[in-house]
Amino acid sequence: MLVTNKELLDAARDGKYAVGAFNINNMEFIQAITETAGELNSPAILAVSEGAIKYAGFENLVSMVRIAAQRENTKFSLHLDHGKDMKVIEQCIENGFTSVMIDGSHLPFEENIAVTREVVQKAASRGVSVEGELGKLAGIEDNVSVSEQDAKFTDPDEVVQFVESTGVDSLAVAIGTSHGAYKFKGEPRLGMNRLSEIVSRVSIPLVLHGASGVNREHVEIANRFGADIGDARGVPDDAIREAVKRGISKVNIDTDMRIAFTTFIRKKFFDDPGGFDPRKYLGAGREAIAGVVKVKIKLFGSENKVA
Ligand code: G3H
Ligand code: 13P
Ligand code: ZN
Secondary structure, three states, X not given: OEOOHHHHHHHHHHHOOOEEXXXXXXXXXXXXXXXXXXXXXXXXXXXXXXXXXXXXOHHHHHHHHHHHHHHOOOOEEEEEEEXXXXXXXXXXXXXXXXXXXXXXXXXXXXXXXXXXXXXXXXXXXXXXXXXXXXXXXXXXXXXXXXXXHHOOOOOHHHHHHHHHHHOOOEEEEOOOOOOOOEOXXXXXXXXXXXXHHHHHHOOOOEEEOOOOOOOHHHHHHHHHOOOOOXXXXXXXXXXXXXXHHHOEEEEEEOHHHHHHHHHHHHHHHHHOOOOOOHHHHHHHHHHHHHHHHHHHHHHHOOOOOXX
């Protein structure tokens, strides 16, 4: 069944667990995520970026997700991830998405509020949920001091005004994570006290982007079979557990599935050099995604949480 992010995330906030938002680009990802969530009786969010729409085609993704979601006895949401183009956001609101993110995090505060409020107004008539973002998910850069890094994080003093002025259903916060496989140099550092401060000031679900753990075992296997993934480093599982405990209700995962998919396709090519049946190697990739999703659902505590 397809429901809104609001329905999934309000329940998660009350129940003190988080729902995984898993990015999809093709059929194999959709099948792996929906089947694994169904097996574990877990809600899940199918996240679609503007790039995914460009790659796979809007109707293709919406129809595949609708059919896959109907098949399982659990709740899913179809969510636009990092919406920036108003035309794409409107297309999603009008044509079957149950949730959209408007990412105005790169804009000055007042402009972020204005564009987010506009999306909330557009989404309201269709009963579509809206996620906003405040603060910047910057990667760790060389020659940037801790205080300069912190300046990009979500300012707890701004969240109440942002939430009240926009009417968003959920809010993505920046506390030190970043997108991709190279999140930290040295020890991972996340602003847990900042997160608790934000949690204490608002009563809507909060979202953690850039939350992949970057499985070292997968990276080693990938490198053994021809990849060159250097000093990749993600968010440790303990930090995810701590963030969920402190009040994160939605955790976004893309990189971990991309790495797993690619790793086990590489391995398949090596193990079966004479093979050229796409079902064989894409099947190996699909199985690897299912493995990642299973681990994440257990980590986030959403197993058996379908009301
Ligand atoms: O946060 C972004 C997601 O990982 C999607 O990435 O824009 O390359 O599809 P993408
Ligand atoms: P990762 O790159 O850490 O998987 O983050 C994904 C994400 O935030 C998608 O919006
Ligand atoms: Zn993101």
